[in-house]
Amino acid sequence: MPILDHLWIILALPLAGAAINGLLGKNWPKVAINSVGIGSVSLSFLSVLEAIREFSLLPADQFAFFKNYFNWIVAGSFKVDFALQMDHLTIVMLLVVTFVSLLVHIYSVGYMAHDEGYYRFFAYMNLFVFFMLTLVLAANIVLMFVGWEGVGLCSYLLIGFWFLKQSAISAGKKAFLTTRIGDFGFTIGILLLFWTFSSVDFGTVFAKAANMPAESATQAGVLTWICLLLFAGAIGKSAQLPLYVWLPDAMEGPTPVSALIHAATMVTAGVYMVARMHPLFSRAPIAMFVVALVGAVTAFYAATIALVQTDIKKVLAYSTVSQLGYMFLGCGVGAYAAGIFHLMTHAFFKGLLFLAAGSVIHAMGGEQDMRLMGGLRKQIPATYWTMFIATLAIAGIPGFAGFFSKDEILDAAGSGPHANITFWLLGLAAAGLTSFYMFRLIFLTFFGKPRFDEHEVHVHESPRNMTVPLMILAFLSIVGGWFAAPHLLGKTDYFEAFLHPVFSAYGVPPGIEQGASLAGAAGEAGGISPSPAMELFHALTGPPVILAVIGLLVAWWFYIRRPDAPKKLAERVHGLYTLLLNKYYVDEIYAILFIRPFLWISTNVLWHVVDERVIDGTVNGFADVAREAGGQARELQSGNARSYATWVVIGAVGFTALMLGVWGMVR
Amino acid sequence: MSIVPISYYLVLSAILFGLGVVAFVFKRNIITIFMAIELMLNAVNLAFVAFARAWNQLDGLVFVFFVIVVAAAEAAVGLAIVITIYQNRHSLNIERVNLLKL
Numbered sequence: 001m002p003i004l005d006h007l008w009i010i011l012a013l014p015l016a017g018a019a020i021n022g023l024l025g026k027n028w029p030k031v032a033i034n035s036v037g038i039g040s041v042s043l044s045f046l047s048v049l050e051a052i053r054e055f056s057l058l059p060a061d062q063f064a065f066f067k068n069y070f071n072w073i074v075a076g077s078f079k080v081d082f083a084l085q086m087d088h089l090t091i092v093m094l095l096v097v098t099f100v101s102l103l104v105h106i107y108s109v110g111y112m113a114h115d116e117g118y119y120r121f122f123a124y125m126n127l128f129v130f131f132m133l134t135l136v137l138a139a140n141i142v143l144m145f146v147g148w149e150g151v152g153l154c155s156y157l158l159i160g161f162w163f164l165k166q167s168a169i170s171a172g173k174k175a176f177l178t179t180r181i182g183d184f185g186f187t188i189g190i191l192l193l194f195w196t197f198s199s200v201d202f203g204t205v206f207a208k209a210a211n212m213p214a215e216s217a218t219q220a221g222v223l224t225w226i227c228l229l230l231f232a233g234a235i236g237k238s239a240q241l242p243l244y245v246w247l248p249d250a251m252e253g254p255t256p257v258s259a260l261i262h263a264a265t266m267v268t269a270g271v272y273m274v275a276r277m278h279p280l281f282s283r284a285p286i287a288m289f290v291v292a293l294v295g296a297v298t299a300f301y302a303a304t305i306a307l308v309q310t311d312i313k314k315v316l317a318y319s320t321v322s323q324l325g326y327m328f329l330g331c332g333v334g335a336y337a338a339g340i341f342h343l344m345t346h347a348f349f350k351g352l353l354f355l356a357a358g359s360v361i362h363a364m365g366g367e368q369d370m371r372l373m374g375g376l377r378k379q380i381p382a383t384y385w386t387m388f389i390a391t392l393a394i395a396g397i398p399g400f401a402g403f404f405s406k407d408e409i410l411d412a413a414g415s416g417p418h419a420n421i422t423f424w425l426l427g428l429a430a431a432g433l434t435s436f437y438m439f440r441l442i443f444l445t446f447f448g449k450p451r452f453d454e455h456e457v458h459v460h461e462s463p464r465n466m467t468v469p470l471m472i473l474a475f476l477s478i479v480g481g482w483f484a485a486p487h488l489l490g491k492t493d494y495f496e497a498f499l500h501p502v503f504s505a506y507g508v509p510p511g512i513e514q515g516a517s518l519a520g521a522a523g524e525a526g527g528i529s530p531s532p533a534m535e536l537f538h539a540l541t542g543p544p545v546i547l548a549v550i551g552l553l554v555a556w557w558f559y560i561r562r563p564d565a566p567k568k569l570a571e572r573v574h575g576l577y578t579l580l581l582n583k584y585y586v587d588e589i590y591a592i593l594f595i596r597p598f599l600w601i602s603t604n605v606l607w608h609v610v611d612e613r614v615i616d617g618t619v620n621g622f623a624d625v626a627r628e629a630g631g632q633a634r635e636l637q638s639g640n641a642r643s644y645a646t647w648v649v650i651g652a653v654g655f656t657a658l659m660l661g662v663w664g665m666v667r
Numbered sequence: 668m669s670i671v672p673i674s675y676y677l678v679l680s681a682i683l684f685g686l687g688v689v690a691f692v693f694k695r696n697i698i699t700i701f702m703a704i705e706l707m708l709n710a711v712n713l714a715f716v717a718f719a720r721a722w723n724q725l726d727g728l729v730f731v732f733f734v735i736v737v738a739a740a741e742a743a744v745g746l747a748i749v750i751t752i753y754q755n756r757h758s759l760n761i762e763r764v765n766l767l768k769l
Contacts, residue, residue, distance in 0.1 A: 639765050639766065640762075640765055641764055645700070649688055649691070
């Protein structure tokens with residue numbers, strides 16, 4: 001089994017690509033940079049496919065393939081291996097990461113064509129793919145943390161890619177520092193994990209955790225603390241409340257970066273981590289509740305901000321925050337498979353939305369404000385149609401990918417074993433808002449009359465290497481959810497069945513059923529088994545669908561039928577509108593609550609007192625003492641030979657006296 | 668025949684050494700200073716010989732030979748330096764050799 005035994009090849013290919021392009025590519029022609037950058041990712045993708053084929057040949061009872069390559073850290077009883085593992089969850093992530101990366105790389109050839117730092121861009125992107133794959137393939141939490149921090153680094157580098165722009169630098173810094181707050185918790189979580197289980201290997205830890213009883217829902221035990229600390233890292237990395245503020249600013253980076261890192265892959269790392277650590281989370285009800293709470297509130301909260309944003313990428317950024325909230329809501333109510341399912345479909349349609357938005361910006365010559373667009377439908381049809389499909393998918397229109405995954409999450413939140421009616425309502429409301437703001441984006445951008453000077457802006461469709469990835473992603477945004485389609489007829493959900501070995505491997509604590517849809521068969525257990533047609537009817541006319549359609553209609557009313565209505569409404573509820581437009585003033589509140597006090601303390605205490613007085617004072621003090629002593633001792637070296645002679649005599653007399661004294665004592 | 672006690676030799680050695688030290692510190696002529704050093708060395712030699720004789724051991728005599736050899740080598744180098752100083756300064760006054768003064 002050539003690839004499965006050498007899983008490191010999947011990692012090494014993008015790393016080699018990054019090294020070659022980054023170190024040597026500065027003066028290379030674009031063709032060479034393209035072949036290295038795209039070639040390494042596509043080879044990595046093919047290796048993943050081959051590894052999956054080999055994985056499927058393993059005996060059926062082996063649910064995870066594990067391979068240790070070398071001992072990385074050995075210190076007493078603390079041991080970390082460079083070990084990779086592959087199971088069904090990894091397969092889903094590997095496919096999503098490598099395939100979306102490949103498409104984004106191809107797209108970037110067109111999008112970044114006129115950029116100075118072409119080679120740098122591809123080197124960073126390849127490096128990102130390397131770290132993301134490390135995160136996904138790691139078989140222990142320390143190696144996972146390496147990938148976790150590595151993608152954070154690449155995110156920082158790529159947000160600040162145009163480093164001559166002050167706003168881009170600040171955004172990169174903000175992203176790095178904000179996620180660092182969460183990672184602080186993550187690090188302590190790792191330490192607590194090792195302290196509890198004396199191991200950092202997923203397999204060992206989970207096997208030990210499987211023998212532990214579930215903790216009570218009222219008192220936090222050690223599992224709860226581990227989970228909450230790890231989840232703090234996920235809050236930072238996946239941009240949840242209250243640490244979501246970096247993601248909207250991260251839109252300063254090039255659009256392919258937003259598509260790959262800040263929509264499809266990196267920001268979903270937190271969801272993957274929670275799903276990976278499910279044996280711990282499932283036994284910590286308080287942590288689960290917190291995950292679901294943060295997810296549901298974020299889903300709703302970010303959607304409300306997205307309603308009034310005017311920058312096309314900002315709308316998508318808040319939409320991403322909201323959709324990530326959905327994923328956490330799914331995980332928090334125990335439907336890990338649904339969370340991962342939404343992760344996958346979201347990677348397709350949100351990646352597509354960002355790439356299409358990039359194509360729109362490209363067509364408009366750099367304009368990002370939707371108020372200055374309009375009527376682009378005819379001029380850039382390929383972009384329009386693909387973006388429209390992605391919008392249908394994210395809004396949850398039946399038949400498209402987002403419908404299936406969002407439906408499963410809401411289903412689990414509403415009727416699963418951890419159902420919570422408040423979370424369900426928040427999720428539903430967010431679904432309606434999502435539909436509204438996405439169709440608002442479509443209508444403002446592509447419909448109506450052009451609101452820009454048509455003599456100034458020459459709208460043009462993007463080149464083929466940008467539109468083809470859009471079409472592939474559009475295709476996936478349609479069919480990507482069909483694995484789950486039989487579920488609507490009361491049959492197997494193939495996606496969930498695929499992940500079932502992972503999520504059932506470490507047993508379920510008593511009293512908790514895993515997988516909402518598996519438990520969704522409870523209706524049958526109750527003796528009432530609705531006919532497939534009825535189930536289909538219910539699914540297609542359920543509250544999420546109704547709300548999605550309402551959202552669409554409201555958006556249509558506001559932006560097509562009565563284009564002057566939004567302004568009137570904004571004037572009538574002026575306070576609320578201003579609040580949303582300014583994103584609830586969260587950045588300003590953080591500035592007052594945290595940034596300014598910290599800056600004040602840093603400047604007036606840490607800088608002027610601790611650094612200048614204490615540290616510099618100590619060092620300068622030593623220097624002053626040495627200089628003073630030297631100045632005094634310098635007088636001895638008078639340059640006068642007779643004074644030297646005197647010193648020699650004094651020394652000889654002194655030495656003799658000393659010797660006599662010592663001799664006297666010895667005797 | 669009575670043997671001269673060792674203390675006589677040592678007192679003489681100490682007097683010679685003290686004279687050497689005083690000359691070494693207070694004289695201005697480089698050659699005089701040089702001679703003062705020789706005087707001190709020979710005072711030490713006298714003490715060595717006296718001890719060797721008193722305890723019938725050869726170690727002291729061996730030391731004396733070494734001291735004489737060192738003194739000869741020192742005289743060769745030292746006189747060369749003295750000549751160079753004179754060529755440069757046209758004087759043998761030690762006070763004039765003060766280029767390294769502060």
